[in-house]
Amino acid sequence: MANQAAADARGRAGHQSAAASSLSGLSLQEAQQILNISKLNPEQVQKNYEHLFKVNDKSVGGSFYLQSKVVRAKERLDEELRIQAQEEREKGQMPKT
Numbered sequence: 001m002a003n004q005a006a007a008d009a010r011g012r013a014g015h016q017s018a019a020a021s022s023l024s025g026l027s028l029q030e031a032q033q034i035l036n037i038s039k040l041n042p043e044q045v046q047k048n049y050e051h052l053f054k055v056n057d058k059s060v061g062g063s064f065y066l067q068s069k070v071v072r073a074k075e076r077l078d079e080e081l082r083i084q085a086q087e088e089r090e091k092g093q094m095p096k097t
Contacts, residue, residue: 025072026072031073031074036048036052049073052066
């Protein structure tokens with residue numbers, strides 16, 4: 001029973017991740033490449049986002065297009081982090097058998 005619940009949770013997380021990719025227009029891998037992130041770490045995501053957003057600001061000769069890609073990548077990674085946190089909470093609530 002617990003194994004089935006765990007499989008169901010993984011399936012839901014996979015569907016949520018796919019939906020997030022569809023909504024943002026970026027896959028998780030693309031978002032990680034844009035922000036130069038190898039492992040999902042909220043602090044690293046924020047640090048890289050702030051740096052890349054600043055250097056691509058149009059007022060300092062940057063590209064609005066690239067800046068928008070940075071924003072979309074951060075949104076996609078934030079959504080993935082939210083999905084993972086939800087998955088962890090659900091794991092903690094599953095009855096142990």
